[in-house]
Amino acid sequence: MLKINHLTLNFGEKKIFTDLSLAFEKGQIIGLVAPNGTGKSTLINIILHNLTPQKGFVEYNGMRYKNEHDIVKLHKQICAFPDQSELFPFMTGRDHLKLYADLWNKPEKSVNGIIDELNMSSYVDHKVETYSLGMKQRLCFAMVVAADTPVMLLDEVMNGLDPQNVALISKVLVNLKEKQKLIIMASHLLSNLQTYADRVLFLKDGAINKDFDNKKPDKQYLKVEKTEELMGFLSNLKYEELPDNLILIPISENNQDDLKALFLELLQHHIQCSIGRISIEELFDKIYD
Numbered sequence: 001m002l003k004i005n006h007l008t009l010n011f012g013e014k015k016i017f018t019d020l021s022l023a024f025e026k027g028q029i030i031g032l033v034a035p036n037g038t039g040k041s042t043l044i045n046i047i048l049h050n051l052t053p054q055k056g057f058v059e060y061n062g063m064r065y066k067n068e069h070d071i072v073k074l075h076k077q078i079c080a081f082p083d084q085s086e087l088f089p090f091m092t093g094r095d096h097l098k099l100y101a102d103l104w105n106k107p108e109k110s111v112n113g114i115i116d117e118l119n120m121s122s123y124v125d126h127k128v129e130t131y132s133l134g135m136k137q138r139l140c141f142a143m144v145v146a147a148d149t150p151v152m153l154l155d156e157v158m159n160g161l162d163p164q165n166v167a168l169i170s171k172v173l174v175n176l177k178e179k180q181k182l183i184i185m186a187s188h189l190l191s192n193l194q195t196y197a198d199r200v201l202f203l204k205d206g207a208i209n210k211d212f213d214n215k216k217p218d219k220q221y222l223k224v225e226k227t228e229e230l231m232g233f234l235s236n237l238k239y240e241e242l243p244d245n246l247i248l249i250p251i252s253e254n255n256q257d258d259l260k261a262l263f264l265e266l267l268q269h270h271i272q273c274s275i276g277r278i279s280i281e282e283l284f285d286k287i288y289d
């Protein structure tokens with residue numbers, strides 16, 4: 001569906017992405033995770049064609065940003081979460097929603113359903129200049145919902161929201177995913193990604209350091225410290241390696257006899273291990289420590 005092919009982008013001497021390739025499928029929530037200043041917004045801006053990489057290209061269903069015609073066609077398919085500074089203070093929230101529905105050729109009446117779904121009816125007919133931070137944030141999200149594009153790019157959508165509104169937006173995100181939208185969200189709210197993201201990408205040093213499959217957030221792993229001795233016992237097993245020498249062996253994805261054999265080796269060689277799930281927060285700490 002959406003692909004990023006061999007992307008390289010530098011700001012002067014500063015390397016942001018080096019030969020980065022990624023493919024995304026519809027009907028998924030993708031979490032984009034990294035410490036401040038790593039490149040999450042830059043990646044979103046490249047997908048939107050606000051930034052042109054030095055090398056590589058973005059592709060959506062075979063279309064690429066080649067000329068004005070392609071740019072318009074692609075922008076019909078991709079909508080980004082607007083920045084609050086892009087809102088017009090003297091317009092109402094409803095005006096903004098109608099504007100986005102209109103720009104993306106969506107029926108104006110869809111706006112009423114979005115207002116109800118996002119619990120905005122008490123303020124949506126007031127001017128934006130009277131809104132709190134969280135009310136504006138909900139409006140910006142509602143504008144993306146009104147555009148109703150197959151790809152939705154959400155940079156820090158949960159910023160400034162109270163827990164009830166985080167839960168509300170998360171519920172709408174799940175509905176959008178069920179309608180086969182591709183949702184890419186850069187976020188620092190790791191517990192929220194843990195619950196809702198299907199896949200979490202950890203950006204580091206110009207590349208994806210970890211592409212974590214989070215479809216089964218309760219998946220159990222056997223966790224063992226990486227040593228030369230241990231690696232000798234893993235030949236038949238599926239495992240993942242984390243940057244700080246931790247080996248994760250997914251229990252449900254391995255043959256039970258192979259796991260039993262590994263347990264015996266661990267016992268005989270006095271190698272310590274533990275069993276449990278791995279959280280996005282734990283991965284974050286390990287990758288960026």
Ligand SMILES: Nc1ncnc2c1ncn2[C@@H]1O[C@H](COP(=O)(O)OP(=O)(O)OP(=O)(O)O)[C@@H](O)[C@H]1O
Nearest residue numbers: 011014016034035036037038039040041042043186
């Ligand atoms: N237009 C620009 N010119 C020069 N450097 C830039 C530009 N835009 C971003 N950068 C730099 O690129 C790096 C990545 O920035 P980016 O905004 O993508 O980070 P981020 O991961 O989204 O951070 P945050 O979590 O703070 O939003 C930063 O070091 C930033 O200073």
